Amino acid sequence: MSRQHEPLRYRRRHGAAVTIHDVAARAGVSVATVSRVLNGKELVREETSRQVLEVAKSLRYVPNSAARTLSIRRSQTIGIVLPEVHGEFFSEVIRGIDLAARAAGYHILVSGSHSDAREMIDVLDAMRGRVDGLVVMAPDVALAPLRDQLAHKLPMVLLNSDDERHAAITIDNYGGARAMMKYLASLGHKRIAFIKGPEQNGDASERLRGYRQVMKAHGGSSRELEFEGDFTERAGFDAVQAILSLDPRPTAIFAANDSMAVGALSALAAAGIDVPRAMSLAGFDDIPIAHYVNPPLTTIGVDIAEVGRRAFAVLADAMQRGSNTRREECIGTTLVVRKSCAVPTSRIQKVRGRKKGEGS
């Protein structure tokens, strides 16, 4: 038996942090009382409470959260897992969640840069016991393996992915794309080229769907106006080359995201084509740069911080109920009109002509 080493309990080692026992001893009460005072829920005599609080403050006592977590099986922390932690989008999402989470007394444990599913699962597992819930944004390919491998049944909300078993927050890509298309149509555009996003990307396919829906509604549903793209500037640049060689040249280009629109803009400038006079151009996302390019880009804005906020709200609800229910929330978009779209030239002439005729 190991009874020969003297009990270390209550003996403060040098440099060690002050514990609830220290406070209890100094205040002349039991640890239970201290705990009760600090958590404030139970009945404690006014005077005892005051005294304990005083001692705690003078000792600069801060409860050890690992112990607390272990004991109550709640960490007051949520995990955020993203494929990347890079760029405006993710930073905004994190900010949105952070704000909401801190207001509710939660901390956030962030992990980014996960290329494959395996890595992602490792991170998720490593979060076990550290977090009470998860906000996950999985690259689409990683989602399927995730479902099965997940060891824990933690409350979880998905961003921009869909799933039958969890809550999801998505962006209204379809509605946004339609809104932009309707705007372009209202200006008088009929031949509108579309630069697509990556094949398997969910956002991309919804935006494409919106484009097609409006094109079809206006009678011009051919696929020859759709061009490949992968959300990079380069892709936008390249797509323009192909678009310009079309014979009845389109009067407008709608890129599935702003980065490609920016790339397209350079290509257009290089080809000496005036935007918006000779060609209208639209993007999607309203990244900060959209504001600065010349001309400023007309695009679809998404309140990204709101995505984060809502994600937390839904997660908070799931954590409270301790269950994961399928549920989808869709964040709306706004049409941001700047200077890159105008009435097509052919139309201007027509309109002028008619007016002249009417006037004379």
Added chain:
Amino acid sequence: MSRQHEPLRYRRRHGAAVTIHDVAARAGVSVATVSRVLNGKELVREETSRQVLEVAKSLRYVPNSAARTLSIRRSQTIGIVLPEVHGEFFSEVIRGIDLAARAAGYHILVSGSHSDAREMIDVLDAMRGRVDGLVVMAPDVALAPLRDQLAHKLPMVLLNSDDERHAAITIDNYGGARAMMKYLASLGHKRIAFIKGPEQNGDASERLRGYRQVMKAHGGSSRELEFEGDFTERAGFDAVQAILSLDPRPTAIFAANDSMAVGALSALAAAGIDVPRAMSLAGFDDIPIAHYVNPPLTTIGVDIAEVGRRAFAVLADAMQRGSNTRREECIGTTLVVRKSCAVPTSRIQKVRGRKKGEGS
């Protein structure tokens, strides 16, 4: 005595996660052995080890990190505290730290948006017991109270702030500013206006120091070329109004950061002044937008992710030694030449004149 409620130990409640005890029981060994196998440091018979591993895997056992943290008094997590989690800069820093941290098996606990010192201290306290070390970027005003209030002696590294008691990672603002000034001087500029940053901001004052140093070296050290600013676009815009009213008009403007340079650019464009022909313009930071404005901005680039990486490296060292020593690391900068600076017109004439003279 509370001996009448039957011992719950080892009884699995529905839905509860599998613990080390479950693994031990199933593998027919003690918890100590399981722990040894999993942590791999001590001697365990090959066969026992294999068997434990097998059971652990089949049970999908994942150790509870709160328990582990409590026991070994290390969380394998570092805290990151920033004044904001907004924008390219912070997201890059986080990314840099995250990458380095994960490679070393650490998690990151992030907290942003702390306007005042009080709030910051609360967060820092709340991290007690959750993290093994801290990377802190404090708004300058908050730094002093921080020093005294800090209850814990956690290893900590400061970003862009200085302190006698902790390690700090700073950006070579002075060197960067000098490099830009020398570049402008080499183009032939003598009257160079400077748009300053916020008074108490450390980065800002170092940049100003670099500006002054070069101005003095070239003989023109008057303060009439320095203008107030606060790092916002608005400030850059406003400063230009004042600059343009100067009588011998400056031939170049050096803004203490890119945002102000961008603001200045709009003002210049509005005033019909051609950049760079009639006025050269330079910034500092190389934010992504710098690349997109027209003309693209010549600026000083900072490898921000590197700041994060180095911060982690220094912190890792401090955590290993368990001590906080003053130590400063400076991250270098690069001159990024784009299109917003050119030889001043007066000089072009002179040069042409001389060349003509020589030629004839």
Added chain:
DNA sequence: CCGCAAAATGTAAACGGTTACATTCGGGGT
């Protein structure tokens, strides 16, 4: 002054790991 319920406080068993020390096991050496 007693008895008793309610209120306040104390005791110690969890929470799920790690690890110092104890114990057992399995050969060699004599």
Added chain:
DNA sequence: ACCCCGAATGTAACCGTTTACATTTTGCGG
């Protein structure tokens, strides 16, 4: 057969809280 030794494994204390239940105090009616 016995002793000794190192390797492998087991036992239980400990990390710092929370909290069920036990115990003590308090206030009050009789």
